[in-house]
Amino acid sequence: MSDTDQTDLTTARAVRIEHFGGPEVIAVANIAVPELEPGEVLVRMAVASINPVDWKIAEGKYPPLGKDKLPIVLGRDLSGTVVAVGANGGDAAVGGRVCAFIDTDRGAQSTLAVLKPGEAVAVPQAVGLDVAGAVPLAAMTAWQGMFDHGGLAAGQSILIHGAAGGVGHIAVQLAKWKGARVVATASEKDLDFVRSLGADVVVDYKNERFEDVASDLDMVFDTQGGETQDRSLAVLRKGGILVSTLDPDERKAAEHGVRTVPRWHAQPDATALAQVIALIAAGSIVVTIAKRFPLEAVRDAQAYAQNEHPRGKVILTNGQA
Structure with missing residues (x-):
């Protein structure tokens, strides 16, 4: 099906699920766009990001969103252009380039998306909308995990797993920006890529044991779980901290x-996101786009992100990036 009329601000094409299940429950459908409340802005999406939370939600494995919330529009982050502003819309203006990490009461994988007061972050011309749409959730996961929950500081040491992935490749760069020493794991094909991000030591996780090169670390940032998480406990110093996007084993720790x-979930934080966008604009952080898919090919995008271990981020596009 074709996209909605680009001049129509009442109807959007959105990635929606009506019940939980496998990939077959993910569909693109027309939805009504709600009238703007005071302080809200309406954004024509240029790029929406694909994240693991998308298929967790679709499968009914994301506890904050149960059956009572169905139907659900997927997606937590996007970039685009402001096309309408509600009363007292703050600094946002029609035509402005913005990005956002939005709450779970709406979805970002939609040709038109409503941003609540304080969610929109201005995107300078030095930052492409593709990058701005790819980064919000991944960057906030890394930022909040390492800095807010973990307290990573200059001069400390950290092990980052999955360092070539969407979250991991941003985490490496943020940790180096903070002044930490970074040990990172990646597959053989991504070793040089992760080194280029600034990692001090890079471990081929299939052919090397990170325990052989890492010890007495201040922090482990883990997005893998399972055996990798269990083994990571041994490389921490006494009193060190494991920060994981998955449930930690507190007994083993x-x-x-x-x-x-x-257990924690990344939360929208426009102030921190604006700082990340500024770092990208300055060239201090480089965001890698693994592959682009049109919005209507969202099932293919989900399958690629879930199964192919891509380098960097997978994004959905709406013809503007």
């Missing part, structure tokens, strides 16, 4: 004398 962070 206590046996190693290290700390963990209880």
